[in-house]
Amino acid sequence: MTQAFPPEIRIPRKILCRKDALLQLPSEAASIGSRGVIVHGASLEKSGIKERTASAMKKSGVECLWICRPSGEPDLNGIASVIREGKAFRANWIAGIGGGSALDLAKAAAGLFNARESPAYYQEGGRLEEKGIPFIAVPTTAGSGSEATLNSVIINPVKKMKLSIRHPAFLASLVILDPVLLKSLxxxxxxxxxxxxxxxxxxxxxxxxxxxxxxxxxxxxxxxxxxxxxxxxxxxxxxxxxxxxxxxxxxxxxxxxxxxxxxxxxxxxxxxxxxxxxxxxxxxxxxxxxxxxxxxxxxxxxxxxxxxxxxxxxxxxxxxxxxxxxxxxxxxxxxxxxxxxxxxxxxxxxxxxxxxxxxxxxxxxxxxxx
Ligand SMILES: [Fe+2]
Incomplete structure (x- = not known):
């Protein structure tokens, strides 16, 4: 008979799922830490969501570094670059607002934030010992499910291969599911x-x-x-x-x-x-x-x-x-x-x-x- 449950169930700690749930991001983020990196795609600027969210973050006393990710799917160099910028900014958390690529990039950068080795080491199966920083997932597409998973699908540009990096600590601390974000897609x-x-x-x-x-x-x-x-x-x-x-x-x-x-x-x-x-x-x-x-x-x-x-x-x-x-x-x-x-x-x-x-x-x- 089919098992009732998988050996362990791991789901994100907090899930906000309703219209305009994004309005809660500033207060939720502030409760995690006062400095954060937000990885997003170019469309967030065009839709006006970035401007509105940036001003709400400021009002809540949260300092944000906005990183517009390059087009295409994320690669190992992209993770290293977000980690580098996030460290210089002294980020307490990393959020991804976007489709699966933005979320996978933000998730891997948060999970590997304090890792000793380069991201390639973990993609090849290296064991991650160090704790990362909290990851906040705000999907703006309905598809990848990345907001719910503990892995990031990342391109290795040298090997020209797409492989996952997975770790239980990659799970989002907060997921915001707001259908309003999908309207401009x-x-x-x-x-x-x-x-x-x-x-x-x-x-x-x-x-x-x-x-x-x-x-x-x-x-x-x-x-x-x-x-x-x-x-x-x-x-x-x-x-x-x-x-x-x-x-x-x-x-x-x-x-x-x-x-x-x-x-x-x-x-x-x-x-x-x-x-x-x-x-x-x-x-x-x-x-x-x-x-x-x-x-x-x-x-x-x-x-x-x-x-x-x-x-x-x-x-x-x-x-x-x-x-x-x-x-x-x-x-x-x-x-x-x-x-x-x-x-x-x-x-x-x-x-x-x-x-x-x-x-x-x-x-x-x-x-x-x-
Ligand atoms: Fe898929």
Whole structure:
């Protein structure tokens, strides 16, 4: 029988989930420390959120160093640079306000703030002994679930690989889920990040390490995302965005305790080699992976199908069509096939796939994806 719970449950200490929850950031941050670094993306300035938050922070007596992260996904050099600036500023905490990349960067910088070795050492499995500083997560997309997890996905620019750095101390001290922050997102960001959440919920649900705890969260998230994502993308309705944000958070809790599957195993090398948004890569790998895993997931296929109101594979195809998602790989040449297969086979995500993935399976996926 499936285990009821994972060996340990680790969730962020405090979660504020409501409209305008961001207004509580200054007083909450002040209670953690009077000096903090805020890592964010360029869109925060354009939306006016940065200006409003900066002035509220000042009124609460909190000194902030705002760091606008470079575009693209975070790499090891980016972590070292945030730590360097944060130390010079004498930061007590680090917040990330943004999508998964901003959160992963802020989270790793906070967790490794006092680490003796360089970030690369911990990405290669080095043991972290030193305590970092508190991390505050404020997601502005509904997708990565990074606000709920204890790992950061970071690019190693030398090895051209995307790998996680994980540690229980990476968990956020505070999570703010405010749907108002999602209202200014471009439609395609809502779609891509929403598909990342959908794929993560699916992979967590069927994961080899799933427990009743993670399955319950993941299945509910699958249902919510399938029904809410099209409306959230089309109308940016606040209730739909709120539900997407909540579903994405639930998904983060689920996969943080179950790991993911072969989609994330293959999506990481594909994302790095082709420089395509992560959620779009995951979406392109979803149907091939459903075909591959269908025979090994048993009755779970029927349960997911019931959650989405019809045959899962057909519903996914219809959802992607409704969202206007076109595969970025179809018609493109397949480059570095051996490297992609090697990385897929040794990925920690692939290891959690319900069926063991062989070289032939990875080859099948690539034939389906391209
Ligand atoms: Fe993902």
């Amino acid at each position: 471009p439609r395609e960001v809502i779609v891509h990040s929403g598909m990342d959440a959908f794929v993560q919920a699916y992979e967590s649900y069927i994961s080899k390490n799933a427990s009743l705890f993670t399955e319950t969260l993941a299945l509910r998230a699958i249902e919510m995302i399938a029904s809410r994502l099209p409306g959230a993308a089309r109308t940016k309705n606040e209730d739909a965005l709120h539900e997407m944000l909540f579903a994405s958070f639930l998904t983060g809790i689920a996969f943080s305790h179950s790991r993911l599957g072969v989609i994330h195993g293959i999506a990481h090398p594909l994302g790095v080699l082709y420089d395509i948004p992560h959620g779009l890569v995951c979406s392109a790998c979803l149907i091939p992976s459903i075909k591959l895993n269908r025979s090994v997931v048993g009755e779970k296929y029927g349960r997911i199908s019931r959650a989405v109101g019809g045959d899962f594979l057909e519903k996914v195809a219809a959802l992607q069509k409704e969202l206007g998602i076109v595969s970025p790989f179809k018609g493109k040449p397949l480059i570095e096939k051996e490297k992609i297969i090697e990385e897929t086979l040794k990925s920690g995500s692939t290891a959690a796939n319900p069926g063991t993935i062989t070289r032939e399976d990875a080859d099948f996926l690539l034939r389906e994806i391209f």
